Amino acid sequence: MGTFETLKSAGVRAGDEVVVPAYGNAEVAEAVVQLRAVPVFADVDADSYCVDPAAVSDVVTSRTAAVVAVHRFGRRANEAWIREIGQRHGLLVVVEEEPGADPEGVERRREHASYLDGRLSGVRTPGPAVGHTYERYVVRVPGNGRPDRDAFVRAVRAKGVMCRVPVQAPAYRMPGLRRDVFLPHTERAVDETLALPAHAGLSRRELHKVVGACNALGGLLQPAF
Structure with a gap:
């Protein structure tokens, strides 16, 4: 059952x-709009990229009917804390898998993630988390914001590594969902995150190519003007 039906x-x-959630697929907020209800965006947890329970608590009002959380990139949302908030305020709590989540090849992805964790430099690798399935291996390219990350993307792709930006914009900037809010952890995650190849089918040689392409840049790039 989808978000709308639930x-x-x-x-x-x-x-x-x-x-x-303010960060991730806009379909959740769009389902709320379809019901003619009002989506209220909560900031992301800086480590998991899932909705931050403390941010959820901050935006709950007397008009709040429900909370929707989505597991992100293979990391689990803090379901227990979110459900506690829901129970305290009498809210429906919906916790969803990320669209496209693949239950196959988890151990192989974890092996690839461990390999990358120990060898990548110049990026911030994912923090350890119990149960992480690494649906996507998402690093941060910190610096002065999006110009650094996007320049990094172009340079890595030029070396034949097909990395991608996982989230292009906060949900509250998407057409039909625009709100006059600024959520700092969401904004920073949008500007800095990069998904590197780590799917189960990669060979060790291909992983080595990922590491070589990233580390050859010698750390952060200068902003691209």
């Missing part, structure tokens, strides 16, 4: 507020 069957109605 919220509708639970009785979420026009005018109700639903707390949704």
Whole structure:
């Protein structure tokens, strides 16, 4: 059952507020809008990229009917804390898998992630987390914001490594969802994150190529103007 059907069957109605993640797929917020309810965006946890329970608590009002959390990149949202908030305020809590999540090849992805963790330089590798399945291996290219990361992307792709930016914009800047908010952890994650190849089918030679392409840049690039 999708987000729209789950919220509708639970009785979420026009005018109700639903707390949704600001970082990630906009489909969750779009489902809320389809119900003529109001999406309220909560900031991301800086380590997991899932919705931050403390941020959820900050935006709950008397009009809030539900909270939707989504597991992100193979890391689990803090479901226990979010459900505790929901219970405290009498809210429906919906916790979803990320679209496209693949239950196969988890151990192989974990092996690849361990290899990359120990060899990459110039980027911030994912923090350790119990149960991480590495649906995507997401690093940060810190610096002065998006110009650094995007220059890094171009340089790595030029070396034949097909990396990609996992989230192009906060959900609250997407057409039909625009809100006058600024959520700092979400903004920074959008500007700095980069998904490197680490799927189960990669060979050790291909992983070595990923490491070589990234480390050859000698750390951070200067902003591209």
